[in-house]
Amino acid sequence: MKPFRRRKTNKKEIQSQQDANIILQSPFSSNIDVNVYILEQLFKDIPDLVMRHFLLSTGSNALLIYMKGLVDKEQVHLHVLRPLMNSNTISHGNIESVISVGKILKLEKWQKAEELIFNGFSILFIDGVPLAYAIETKGWPQRAIEEPATESTIKGAHQGFIETGVSNVALVRRYIQNRELKIKEFDVGRRSRTKLSVLYIEDLVHPEVLQELEDRIQQIDIDAILNTGELEELIEDNPFALFPQSLTTERPDGTASHLLQGRIAIIVDGSPSALIAPMTFTSFFQTVDDYSMRWTVASFIRLLRFGAFFIAVLLPALYIASISFHYEIIPVSLLISVGESRAVVPFPPIIEALLMELALEMMREAGLRLPAPVGQTVGIVGGIVIGQAAVEAGIVSNIMVIVVSITAISSFIIPNQDMATHIRLLRFPFMLISTLFGMVGIVIGIMIVMAHFVSLESLGTPYGSPIAPLRLSDWKDNFIRFPRWAMVNRPISARTTQLKRQKSKRNRGDQK
Amino acid sequence: MRKTFLFLICSSFLFVSGCGDRMDLENAAFVLVLGLDLDEEGRLLVHTSNPVFSQEAEKRQDMKKTAASSLHNSRVQLNAQSQGFPAVGKLQVILISKKLAEQIDPFLLLEYLYRVAKNPTNARVVIVDGSIDGLFNAQEQMKDKPRIGVHLKDIVDTGFEGNETVDVRLQKYHYQVFEKGITPSSTELSYNNDEIKITGTSLFNSEGLYTSSLDLEETPLLLILIKETETKSPQFTFPFSSNSSDGEGGEGHNFQSLTFAIQKMKKKVRVSVQNGQFVFKESIKVDIDLTEIPTDVDFEKNKKEIKKAIEEHLKQKFSNLIKKFQENEIDPVGYGLYARSFQYKEWKNVQDDWPKAFSEAKIDFNIDVTIRNQGVMK
Structure with missing residues (x-):
């Protein structure tokens, strides 16, 4: 067989990943032309990067870059470009007051800029300023929120998670409007930089369990995590187990219910399901409809x-x-x-x-x-x-x-x-x-x-709790479900730190 | 690599061992009925019947017979004839011809069934009045009946439900043979060309040989004495006419009879010994429903009379039954068990020949009838 035709390789300005790393670690130049040169080297063959040169009203050169498709075009045009071009009172000290966008970060190094560009931020360079402004203009194609096909309910809510992590967190927060619902964020995957949001209720979750989960997430060193299932395999206790040891659900109300029992939910950006741990065997037989x-x-x-x-x-x-x-x-x-x-x-x-x-x-x-x-x-x-x-x-x-x-x-x-x-x-x-x-x-x-x-x-x-080890108090919500007023305590299977769940003044059962 | 190799070898062992006693259901010949008989020369004849599953076969059941020295010996011979492996695991009915039971203790022949653990202990023991061969042939001709195993099982089970016979299975038969205070009894069948029917109960003596039978009217009395009527109410009918009746019917009113059903029963036996003779005092308290009263009898007026008549009738019946037992020196009720419980010292002397002692015992009946219901008609 004939070998591949030998081609003359295009001469690369950046020879290797090491060279790129050196550039990424370096700060921005105050000269905009130098920055443009570096950008062209770093983002070679990435045609969906938009570089927009324009003049500020003060007369200095400015450059706005963003990824086409990852930003909300309207926002970029109306709230970033227009005020920058038209405002008369602009100086590099009050850029934030001109741009009418919620989140603006000041950056000094290329590395952060690269990360944010892929995250839907627009980066603004101004000639003579050794800084860059990262403006949050996220806006990518999204699926509408609809009922999950695998977990439909009759009487429960009809909302399901979508592929955007931020929206999913918001969906859960709608159920638990409490300061104690905390979120820890991790970026996992060298190439994918997948954002994991670890949700928990601080005064319910057992700190050791949370720490264990954090440790396992931090130990992951992988090129990419594309969905929840991959993450599940990387952090589960026993990879040869016959039963799933953590639950993936597409339901925000189900997730909230688990959080309230002292469990932890992990939301993976880009995946329409949350991973819930620690789980017990019998919890897999329960639904929100119950x-x-x-x-x-x-x-x-x-x-x-x-x-x-x-x-x-x-x-x-x-x-x-x-x-x-x-x-x-x-x-x-x-x-x-x-x-x-x-x-x-x-x-x-x-x-x-x-x-x-x-x-x-x-x-x-x-x-x-x-x-x-x-x-x-x-x-x-x-x-x-x-x-x-x-x-x-x-x-x-x-x-x-x-x-x-x-x-x-x-x-x-x-x-x-x-x-x-x-x-x-x-x-x-x-x-x-x-x-x-x-x-x-x-x-x-x-x-x-x-x-x-x-x-x-x-x-x-x-995992066998409450069957083995036997925890009779948890049997109230196990094979049969006791009336809600009888379940005063949270299940102890999840090792919650706060047991009491309710203190109703209403009479119990048929007491008068 | 070594681990994988080891694992593969180990898992291959999984397939070479085990499954030794595996026998797929369709390859087995399920012996549902086992018949024991004697031929003219007094040799043992073993009959078996097993269902045939194949759709190509015209007959649905396979009936075989072989002469053999023992039950186990017959198995070898039957195996040679059989299409599948004979399996006694689902044995429903054991038929023993009366002729055999009069000459040999059937228990000796059934030894094999008790000794092998896989064999069932709940096959019904049935005495057949006639030859087993004849029964098999007659059954095979009956087009509207199921296979013989299912047919006989249904007959015996309904017979027991209807108070027509005792419920004796292999295990109970074993108990009755070995228990000194009781003699064996079993279901009795007879047949003709059109039907197979229960004729009552067969009774065995202490040697295990057939001695006599109870007919369909006597059997319920035995069932009452052994307290096996609790869920089903036995009915009794006897001719009755009232002294105080108007006499309109005059004579010839034999068909005017009184029928009652026993609903609830309480029984107590007291045992004493007088001059070396066992005396049993049976007090039986029964609640009855009247299901048939002669039309010329006014129940309200003759209430006491009816009650007394029923008590007398039952007492008479029981006494006759006991007399029959004593004449034959058998004790199918198990009075020996009471004797042992309450008069152990005396029992010890007679335990090895209890039926003899029982035949000399005295049994008094004290029957107390409560009429609970006389029907919806006034």
């Missing part, structure tokens, strides 16, 4: 979800074990109908089950990524595959179709998508172990999962 419904209904639905959890993990395994090893536990009339439908199937139960489960998983994945019109086709084709046709062709038995369908429905009612996918994954090893060892295998599998479960931690707090 608190907007009456407690009896909410409790019933929660029990349903926990039931669904066990069905989704164990049902195919139990079915395989009982028809391969323990047919004694099947009532005789059911046994006969199972036998009749199994008799036509040429495969052992595990192959049959894997066939169906994998077909289902493929269909789910296909339906997820495809545009809606094509997704419908998947639904129709899938309905034929996982349905009567497969049974009539003698590939799978009737009972297996029912087992797979119930399993699928059960895994879909788990409210959290992360947890639901982990549960779906967990049932495959259980199916395998039940084929090999029957019920004994399932029991051993459960023991292994339990041992793993109790050893998990989320930000150094026990």
Whole structure:
């Protein structure tokens, strides 16, 4: 093969990153022409950088630079350029009083200027002044605030996070209008400089937990973080865990609710979801809607979800074990109908089950990524595959179709998508172990999962709480949800420093 | 690298071991019914029936028989005939022909079922009046009935629900054989070409041999004595005519009968020994509902009379039943258990031959009837 044609490389003025670093560390020149030369070197081949030369009313040369698309054009034109060009009383001492923009910073070094340019600031250079003014003129394309597709509610709020960190923080602040809601900001990612906002309520959060999180964030040294999921993997306690250890949510009200329980939320700029830690296993089975419904209904639905959890993990395994090893536990009339439908199937139960489960998983994945019109086709084709046709062709038995369908429905009612996918994954090893060892295998599998479960931690707090370690006071908001007036204290699972949540003067229950 | 290698080797072990006792359901031949019989020459005949799942087969069930020296020996032979591996795990009914039960203690033949842990302990023990072969053939001809295993199970279960027979399964049968204070009993079936029906209860003596039967009218009395009627109310009917009735009907009113259902029952047994003879005082308190009264009898007027008649009737019935037991030297009620509890010293002397001592015992009945309800009709 012919090698790439040797080209004469363009002669670069800045040879290496080291050279650039030296320039970035240096202060601005008071000569505007020198600054322009440096700018041209630094921002070579970046055509969306706008450099606008103009004369101030005092007659001195000025230069405004900004990134096209990252700034609000109106603001730049009306509130920066126009007053600068028209004002008669301008001098470099009162620049701030001329520009009618909220935030203006005085810069001395190139490094900060570079960072702010990419952040949507406009930078103003004036000839003869060894400073630059960074004017906040952010304004980039944004999605409208709408209800998150994965976490819709019936009675809760219909706002979801968007891709702009600042707006997301504001959405949370709308729920907690309190001075104690503090934010720590971190820039992570050498290239992406992703802004992380760590939200917490200072007098609720346990300082050690917060410190642990900060340490982990500071240890990250990576080129870029593009979304919350990447951050989650970098800071989670156990990377080989079978369950997610921190929650990602797109709901501001849910985030606020977690913050009020003493947890910490991390909002990643550019990603429409917040990461919440420390979490417990059972919190993944709760939704914001649980608190907007009456407690009896909410409790019933929660029990349903926990039931669904066990069905989704164990049902195919139990079915395989009982028809391969323990047919004694099947009532005789059911046994006969199972036998009749199994008799036509040429495969052992595990192959049959894997066939169906994998077909289902493929269909789910296909339906997820495809545009809606094509997704419908998947639904129709899938309905034929996982349905009567497969049974009539003698590939799978009737009972297996029912087992797979119930399993699928059960895994879909788990409210959290992360947890639901982990549960779906967990049932495959259980199916395998039940084929090999029957019920004994399932029991051993459960023991292994339990041992793993109790050893998990989320930000150094026990993940299994309030089940293991047993914390009975937290069971008020666990498998069933007690009425709101009965939940006087915050859950201790999140190690909050302030337990008392309410002090109602109203009578409790049916007291008169 | 070494770790990965080790992990791979370990996980391959996962596949080579285990699954030794795995048997997929459709490959098994589920023996739902096991029949024990004797042929003309007195050899043991073992019958089995298992459902056939294949859609190609015309018959839904597979009935086999083999002559064998023991139940376990028969398994080997049946295995050779069978399409699948015979599995006794779902055994529903054990049929024993009366002919066999009169000559051999069936318990000795069932030894194998008790010894293997995977075998069920809740198969129903049933005595068949007739040959098992005949029963199997008759059942196979019945087009409107399910497979024999399900059919027999349903018959026996409804029979027990309807107070037609005792509920004796392998485990209870084992208990009755080994307990000195009680003699075994079991369900009894008979059949003809059109139907299979329960005829009552079979009773065994202390050697385990069949001795006599209780018919459908006697069985509820036994059930009352062993307190197994609690959820179902047994009904009794006897002819009744009042002395104070107007006499309009005159004679020939035999079909005018009185029926009552026992709703609630309390039973107490007192045991004493007089001159070496056991005396049992049974006091039975029953709440009854009258479900049928002769039309010419005025209930309000004859309340006391009716009550007395019922008490007398029950007492008579119970006494006859006990007489039958004593004549045959059997104790299916388990009076021996009371004797042991309350008169241990005396019991010790007779425990090895309790049925004999029971046959000489005296049993008094004291029945107290409360009429709770006489129906919605006035």
